[in-house]
Amino acid sequence: MKYLDEYRDAETARRYARLIARVVTRPWTIMEVCGGQTHSILRHGLDRLLPGGVTLVHGPGCPVCVTPVGLVDRAVELAGRPGVIFCSFGDMLRVPGTHGDLFSARAAGGDVRVVYAPLDAVTVAEANPGREVVFFAVGFETTAPANAVAVARAAEMGLRNFSLLVAQVLVPPAIEAILASPGNRVQGFLAPGHVCAVTGTAPYEALSARWTVPIVVTGFEPLDILQGAAMCLRQLEQGRAQVENPYARAVRREGNPHALALVSSVFEVVPRAWRGIGEIPGSGLGLRAEYRPFDAVAKFGLAGEAAIEDSACIAGRVLQGVAKPTECPAFGGRCTPDRPLGAPMVSAEGACAAYWHYRRAGAGAAA
Amino acid sequence: MTEPFTPVCPIPINEYPAVQMAHGGGGRLMRSLIEKMFLAAFRNPLLEARHDGAVFPSPGGRLATTTDAFVVRPLFFPGGNIGTLAVDGTVNDLAMCGARPVYLTAAFILEEGLPMETLWRVAVAMGEAARDAGVSIVTGDTKVVERGRGDGIYIATAGVGVVEHTGAIGPGAVRAGDAVILSGDIGRHGMAVLGARESLGFESAIESDCAALWPAVEALLRGGVEVHCLRDLTRGGLASAVAEIAADGRVAIRLAEAAIPAREDVRAACELLGLDPLYVANEGRFAAFVPAVCAPRAVELLRAVPVSAGAVAIGTVGAAPAGRVVLASAIGSERVLDLLSGEQLPRIC
Numbered sequence: 001m002k003y004l005d006e007y008r009d010a011e012t013a014r015r016y017a018r019l020i021a022r023v024v025t026r027p028w029t030i031m032e033v034c035g036g037q038t039h040s041i042l043r044h045g046l047d048r049l050l051p052g053g054v055t056l057v058h059g060p061g062c063p064v065c066v067t068p069v070g071l072v073d074r075a076v077e078l079a080g081r082p083g084v085i086f087c088s089f090g091d092m093l094r095v096p097g098t099h100g101d102l103f104s105a106r107a108a109g110g111d112v113r114v115v116y117a118p119l120d121a122v123t124v125a126e127a128n129p130g131r132e133v134v135f136f137a138v139g140f141e142t143t144a145p146a147n148a149v150a151v152a153r154a155a156e157m158g159l160r161n162f163s164l165l166v167a168q169v170l171v172p173p174a175i176e177a178i179l180a181s182p183g184n185r186v187q188g189f190l191a192p193g194h195v196c197a198v199t200g201t202a203p204y205e206a207l208s209a210r211w212t213v214p215i216v217v218t219g220f221e222p223l224d225i226l227q228g229a230a231m232c233l234r235q236l237e238q239g240r241a242q243v244e245n246p247y248a249r250a251v252r253r254e255g256n257p258h259a260l261a262l263v264s265s266v267f268e269v270v271p272r273a274w275r276g277i278g279e280i281p282g283s284g285l286g287l288r289a290e291y292r293p294f295d296a297v298a299k300f301g302l303a304g305e306a307a308i309e310d311s312a313c314i315a316g317r318v319l320q321g322v323a324k325p326t327e328c329p330a331f332g333g334r335c336t337p338d339r340p341l342g343a344p345m346v347s348a349e350g351a352c353a354a355y356w357h358y359r360r361a362g363a364g365a366a367a
Numbered sequence: 368m369t370e371p372f373t374p375v376c377p378i379p380i381n382e383y384p385a386v387q388m389a390h391g392g393g394g395r396l397m398r399s400l401i402e403k404m405f406l407a408a409f410r411n412p413l414l415e416a417r418h419d420g421a422v423f424p425s426p427g428g429r430l431a432t433t434t435d436a437f438v439v440r441p442l443f444f445p446g447g448n449i450g451t452l453a454v455d456g457t458v459n460d461l462a463m464c465g466a467r468p469v470y471l472t473a474a475f476i477l478e479e480g481l482p483m484e485t486l487w488r489v490a491v492a493m494g495e496a497a498r499d500a501g502v503s504i505v506t507g508d509t510k511v512v513e514r515g516r517g518d519g520i521y522i523a524t525a526g527v528g529v530v531e532h533t534g535a536i537g538p539g540a541v542r543a544g545d546a547v548i549l550s551g552d553i554g555r556h557g558m559a560v561l562g563a564r565e566s567l568g569f570e571s572a573i574e575s576d577c578a579a580l581w582p583a584v585e586a587l588l589r590g591g592v593e594v595h596c597l598r599d600l601t602r603g604g605l606a607s608a609v610a611e612i613a614a615d616g617r618v619a620i621r622l623a624e625a626a627i628p629a630r631e632d633v634r635a636a637c638e639l640l641g642l643d644p645l646y647v648a649n650e651g652r653f654a655a656f657v658p659a660v661c662a663p664r665a666v667e668l669l670r671a672v673p674v675s676a677g678a679v680a681i682g683t684v685g686a687a688p689a690g691r692v693v694l695a696s697a698i699g700s701e702r703v704l705d706l707l708s709g710e711q712l713p714r715i716c
Contacts, residue, residue: 010699
């Protein structure tokens with residue numbers, strides 16, 4: 001595949017690995033923020049190409065994983081209501097709430113539909129004027145523009161039966177929360193390339209300056225990640241702390257101004273709770289006052305978010321990079337993708353699922 | 368013996384443009400449906416006996432039987448439809464037993480309101496697929512369910528085949544030292560069906576690989592290859608099929624990612640949706656486990672048959688760790704291939 005195979009070349013990967021080995025003189029801990037990067041690392045065994053002293057810890061960049069249980073409960077409750085068509089990205093359907101997931105809501109008779117784009121949910125609303133269509137708006141800055149378009153379009157069409165259950169989150173405040181936490185050991189970040197394609201690099205420049213921490217905007221293919229790691233490690237070795245952008249084929253400094261304008265016309269920054277982490281100020285998006293009629297929480301008078309998470313699950317510590325999935329006592333025993341306790345075991349981008357698929361005991365010995 | 372099929376639906380549109388409850392009621396309408404639709408499309412002496420079942424002489428030796436049900440949505444997709452799928456899916460299960468498919472049965476569960484034209488297109492496609500595969504559809508059944516209680520057409524089949532080898536083909540026969548042969552590129556059926564679903568607005572030229580596999584299996588058996596196991600790569604794709612065989616045969620299987628062919632458009636569509644082509648369904652592909660020494664000959668024999676012209680050796684079987692499949696990735700690392708938990712779900716971003 002053009003533009004992909006070039007970034008998966010085994011020989012170039014080994015060259016990068018040798019380069020990194022030459023650059024590194026002492027132990028470093030860096031975090032790849034995005035779950036897509038985590039999966040790429042484990043799928044291709046990239047961590048095993050790095051020198052022993054370099055630790056990659058996995059960040060909170062998995063939209064499914066950080067959506068709080070309370071919101072999943074609300075989704076399951078809404079999906080079970082007669083007259084409601086609940087639309088969601090497929091990934092959210094298996095995330096466990098307090099009393100089951102969206103799959104079980106569907107099995108119990110709820111009309112739960114997987115859509116591939118938020119506008120598809122608008123089309124469903126248009127085709128079903130007698131029913132309420134709710135779209136589960138999860139995701140980071142990457143999904144916000146498409147969700148904003150859906151709301152703007154529904155408003156334009158005068159649709160009164162369409163609403164969003166908003167679980168939209170933002171990356172920079174989460175990085176800041178990790179840096180501010182007393183247990184933090186992360187010394188450099190591989191910033192999520194897709195998010196930066198929307199937001200540009202400015203928010204990360206502010207973070208890097210404030211915390212004196214190197215941040216490298218990184219893509220998702222093996223060579224992207226090795227290059228990002230190499231640049232981040234070089235900054236650490238040289239005592240620099242800047243934002244560098246080797247993922248220039250996708251990310252411009254100013255981001256995507258059109259998408260950003262769309263997002264800020266529909267959404268405003270709000271505090272949001274992260275599953276396993278808790279509330280982070282200014283870390284989410286909510287609908288602006290003029291779009292309140294499209295807010296499912298207000299529309300259906302949904303109850304508060306408080307929900308109890310399984311105490312055996314260390315998802316919060318995994319999402320903050322404090323613990324590895326395999327350090328969880330429930331990993332592979334009480335918690336597997338078939339019966340997940342926490343969201344990171346569910347999602348295609350979850351760190352626990354990545355370890356389960358690619359790194360179970362005895363699996364994938366070093367090449 | 369067979370007349371050329373008319374592409375025009377034999378039940379006049381002004382008479383019954385759509386399936387009605389009475390078409391499954393056992394009366395005149397049902398008889399008319401069976402005669403004009405199924406007898407016309409499947410035409411063969413056993414079916415034309417119009418009895419409750421089909422009686423046929425036993426060919427002697429071992430027989431294989433299988434049963435299958437088909438519920439695909441949409442009913443028509445690039446490269447096939449539910450009818451071709453029903454025939455090919457059933458005959459392929461027989462072929463995987465090393466059996467030459469001979470007879471099929473077909474039960475149709477139709478939804479009230481299904482356009483007669485749609486049923487006709489499916490029936491014609493089934494007739495053609497059956498003739499191509501060298502099987503006769505010898506008996507069947509028709510039921511109609513109320514509108515809203517079905518998905519247009521469901522088809523349940525059974526198949527009978529004649530076992531044309533003396534060995535034991537199955538996971539239990541797989542041995543350390545076997546080679547894994549893949550009959551062609553993977554992922555086309557699943558992506559064709561996904562691409563045909565209206566909610567997924569991308570235009571795709573990917574056609575299903577739906578095809579009957581017996582000619583490929585026959586080539587192996589006739590060519591004297593010692594076949595240990597055969598498995599068609601349907602739901603769950605190559606990865607699930609191989610993981611099942613590793614578990615059931617208590618062997619370790621090692622596959623080389625770089626050797627596994629998938630078309631560029633299939634790989635690109637999978638990338639876009641966050642799916643792994645190794646887990647995407649096929650309907651005209653299988654894996655064969657043969658002693659390593661037979662592998663070059665097996666590949667050569669398979670490549671001479673159109674349905675398996677893209678055959679390649681993709682891996683090897685070892686003893687330990689039993690039950691595990693390891694994929695050597697293109698970039699030089701290894702990962703485990705396991706059964707999926709539920710279906711593959713497209714990712715969010």
